[in-house]
Amino acid sequence: MVQYSYIHIPFCKQKCKYCAFISYVNLSFIDEYIKALIFEIKNTYKNEPQKTVYFGGGTPSILSYGKIGEILNCFKFEKNPEITVEINPENFDREYLKGLFNIGVNRISVGVQTFDDEILKNIGRRHSSKTAIKVIEELKNVGFKNISIDLMYGLPDQTIEKWEYDLKIAKSLDIEHLSTYGLKIEDKTYFAKFPPKKLPNEDLQAKMYEILLDEMKHFYHYEISNFAKNENFISKHNINYWNLNPYYGFGASASGFIKNKRYKNQDNLKKYILNPILKEDEIELNKNDILEEFIFLGFRKFEGVKTLDIKEKFGVDFEVEYKNILEKYEKTGHIEKTKEGFRLTKSGILISNYILCDFIK
């Protein structure tokens, strides 16, 4: 049964200089897109009660709450589903936020990125830090009890002091969840074409990550880049990805994972609108691909990889099969044993990409 859905809204008012996500600034296609999206859902979704629905982007908050409600009406739900909408800080009127709340959205992820106005301008964001703070306050006034923010580190001109300031403000806002992202210069972005000056180097990014761990000690660090106020506020939607359970991906460029098949919808907006159920890519993963992905994703989580899970799902004895690698990193202090398996230590997290490559055969 597939009980998790991701819905991609590929529109933004302006393209941020670092962003490689599929999003279009021509908003005149929105109505046609929503029709195509609803067509895709109605022709794919098998009426399973959903545990989570996640509207990501692009900028889902570009849609009226009526349109978001129309999309939600395509689904059946489990009791207490988690329904998330990503929003970009703007001068929303309270009616809009109240509208989202009233249609059943109960988790909001706000793309704050930084509270430094100069940096916001230089990375191509349209909002100020003041607007971001105001939106978070308004969301609380309207009744939202599960608010997450995205913060980025390693941004051009960002210093340790500026990053500490961002974390201080984030902590003062009394939010329930924080997602963090180290800047990556992605192909075909503005920053790839015009590399920014004064970009923090890898060491400085690593230092910023260490500061993050220190500053967020009071939160549950449940995944490499994600922190929740407590266990009740971990993102159920994202945990499902990291547990490699099935999910639908609806909309242009969205990916899904169903019955060991990973599929990806068409990126191109016009092509997607013409044929929303045509897949751009579809690959069946073999048992070993899935095992490796399961290990890879498992190590991203605080709880790490559970040996019993690996035994049950793949019939593999994790400790025996990966003995050499596990021993190597246990000796260097990058991996540690837990009651149920193995996880990365703090120093392991800092070089996680390097360690995880070793588990791929």
Ligand SMILES: C[S@@+](CC[C@H](N)C(=O)[O-])C[C@H]1O[C@@H](n2cnc3c(N)ncnc32)[C@H](O)[C@@H]1O
């Ligand atoms: C799906 S994206 C966009 C969400 C929303 N449209 C926004 O901009 O606030 C989710 C997050 O990915 C992060 N992100 C996007 N591009 C990135 C990059 N090149 N390097 C690091 N983080 C990135 C940003 O923090 C962003 O909020």
Ligand code: SF4
């Ligand atoms: S970061 Fe968000 S707002 Fe900026 S272009 Fe990407 S999806 Fe759009």
